[in-house]
Amino acid sequence: MPNIVVLVKRVPDTNARIVVNGDRVDLSAVKWVISPYDEFAIETALQHKEAAGGTVTALTLGPPDADKVLKDAKAIGVDEIVRVWDDSWAELDSNGIQSALAQAVTGLGADVVYCGKTAADTGAGSTGPGVAERLGWASVSNTTDASFDGGITVSTPVEGGSARVSVSGSVVISCDKGSMKVRKPNVKGIMMAKRAQVNVVSADAPSSTVAIVSQTPPPAKPAGKKFEGASSAEEVVRLLRDEANII
């Protein structure tokens, strides 16, 4: 029966206003949540377990503050919750994060890993394929409509449409939303999550070669032109050609 790991990340609520103070974003006032695509990963992992048995372990990387998203995952229905951390880590770059997560996944003896297609903070989408490469595993990204008949079959976008792709060996699946409805925690789950223990593990991370220089508000856009009435659409099309040179 599969040993399933789902990667979760603690991010600011996507409705939060992002404030910049000095040359760094100030996140002291934001509400923290599980990254939205990670919820699709949790749902897919739980569906996999329902189809094939096994266990689902939620894994995050971060300081003790990150325990909250693990407890949220526990309340939704994962079996075990694990956090990988070392107090010597400051700002890890993607190389450090992926190395540490890959070590933790290996330590857990996982057969399959689910994660969100991107995290809501960086939007990068590097962790799934990067961890897979370090494990020597297959990876499929931006997936929807997972089914579990023998191996794992998922849909993934390809040029001009989508492909149904099946994988038989160990794999990291990065999940998109599709038509998925995620389950919400129930009272029993929330009570269990309160008592749940977070298993903290350590790992080695290579030193960072990417350093944050500054974080700034997005560049302000110069005020546009606003026209009243439908007939102005003609003028707008002319401007798109003559002023913007876009058509």
Next chain:
Amino acid sequence: MSESVIIAEVNKGTVAAVTAELVSAALALGTTPTVVVPCTDASVADGAGFEGVSKTIAVKGDCFTNYDAASWAAAIDAASPAGIIIAAATPQSKDVAARVAARRGISIVQDVVAIEGMNLTSPIYSGKAMQTVSLSGDAAISVRANVFPAAASNAADVSVVDQSGDVATAVQEIIARASARLDVSEANIIISGGRGMGSPENFSHLEKIADTLGAAVGASRAAVDTWDDIPHSMQVGQTGKTVNPNLYIAVGISGAIQHLAGMRSSKYIVAVNKDADAPIFSHADYGIVATWEDALPVLESAFSSMMA
């Protein structure tokens, strides 16, 4: 001068235009680029010659028949020299670049929109802030389209490397999109509708304009959540697709922060909304305060006569 490796973007068997922009990004980094073209037929690489590029490598392998991240990364890595890896910030190339970076034990910076020396800027928090990082070593980067100028074409000096990788996934079937229309993630022009369109049937008016312009049709989250006939694959925004086309036309979309996050980096934004106070107007280059019923026929005939 240090070296870089550009992973060419290949669409429908030809080198895509964004590849020329990657050359400019490589030069902005002060690197000498080699262009690597993943292909099953090496003649594709003939289209990958650019000013400033001395070497083009066609990586020819069976694994490139369908996309399989593991085998693509293995073959591209084996055929590429050392240096900074540069790819287009498309979903597939971001994915393969992340694996190539991991193979080499180097870091990756995605969605770069500005380069100054070794400092790279990318949007974070879905564009609600920008982050600049500095590189102190080889890394992989992906670069957004429509940011850097296209390098001029040149004759390609192609060397062919036969290199495949172990394919780890099996494609069972490919389901073509019902319409021939582009996906929002592939299009240079996007026209999107929101709940203000009133019903999913009314999206046919957007499709008409899309057909005139060769554009894709997108939708806001509100429209996708409200109408089952508008699939999630059309959704532009934080839990949908992030796009940065040359032209984005938002029709009946109020401009929720969710939606802005997915399209604010579009080069030009046109908004059509009957509510003059809709937040979308503060992000639009050109705003039209009118109902879509009144504005779309005028837009369509103006675009048609221009394209004729």
